[in-house]
Each structure stands twice: as structure tokens, then as C-alpha cells.
Amino acid sequence: MSDIDLDARGLLCPLPVMKLRKRLQPVAAGTEFRMLADDEMARIDVPHFCAEQGHTLVETVEQDGAQLYVVRKG
Numbered sequence: 001m002s003d004i005d006l007d008a009r010g011l012l013c014p015l016p017v018m019k020l021r022k023r024l025q026p027v028a029a030g031t032e033f034r035m036l037a038d039d040e041m042a043r044i045d046v047p048h049f050c051a052e053q054g055h056t057l058v059e060t061v062e063q064d065g066a067q068l069y070v071v072r073k074g
Helices: 015-024 042-053
Strands: 032-037 056-063 066-072
Touching (some): 015 032, 015 042, 015 066, 032 042, 042 066
Antiparallel strands (some): 056 066
16 A cells, blocks of 8 residues: 555544644645544544644545545645
8 A cells, every 4th residue: 555654544533633643744735645544533533633734635535444534734
């Protein structure tokens, strides 16, 4: 899965979003980041995080029994 920047499967709320926040910090605005998570709360947390922090949730897709979130840094 070379297109996955962060594999957060098995991590429970709030860890997927906390790890996403940390990994987004050093990248340039406009960079797209892909995170795979299987925690059901991520379905709520990731869109909320993006809205609060000025990032764009480009898409959410089911992949390998989890959700693939594509986030564009704002």
C-alpha cells in the first residue's frame, strides 16, 4: 500500500486524528495525505478535525475493511 501515508488501523479514538495532526504539521499546504483507519469514531473525528483545522477532506473510501481518508492540508 504505497499510497497510504499513515496506517492507523487498530488505533482507537482519539489516536488516529492525533497521529494525522502530527503527520500533517511538516508538510506544505496543498499536500494530499492518505490515512487508513478502522475506528468507527474516525468517521466523525476526521471530518470534524479537517473542518476545525482548515484542511479539506477530499474523499473517504472503504478499503481493506477500513476507511481511507484523503486529506488536503489547508
